[in-house]
Amino acid sequence: MPDVFWLEVDYTLDTEAPTAVEQLDALPPLSIVVDRDGDVWQRRGKVWCSYGNTPCTSAHLLKYKPVGVVYMQFRPVGRRSASEAVANG
Numbered sequence: 001m002p003d004v005f006w007l008e009v010d011y012t013l014d015t016e017a018p019t020a021v022e023q024l025d026a027l028p029p030l031s032i033v034v035d036r037d038g039d040v041w042q043r044r045g046k047v048w049c050s051y052g053n054t055p056c057t058s059a060h061l062l063k064y065k066p067v068g069v070v071y072m073q074f075r076p077v078g079r080r081s082a083s084e085a086v087a088n089g
Helices: 021-025 058-064 082-088
Strands: 003-013 032-034 040-044 047-050 053-056 068-081
Touching: 021 058
Parallel strands: none
Antiparallel strands: 003 068, 032 040, 032 068, 040 047, 047 053
C-alpha cells in the first residue's frame, strides 16, 4: 500500500465578515472564504476560485455577503503507511 500523508490543520474563523473590497484583497494568498450560499472560495492570485463557479474578483464576491473568512495553514506532521493509518486511526 502507498504511504499516507496527513496534515495538521490550524484554522481561525473571523467573527467580523469583510464588507469592503480592500478587506478581501488584504487576505493572504490561498485564504478560504464561505459565502452566504455556502460556496467555498479560495484566493488564487488576484481572483477567487470555487468549484462550479467562474473565478471572480473581490468586488464580485462581496455581492454574496456575508462572507465568512477561514484562514487555513497546513503543516505536514508526518508520514505513515496506509496499514498504520488504519491501525492507529
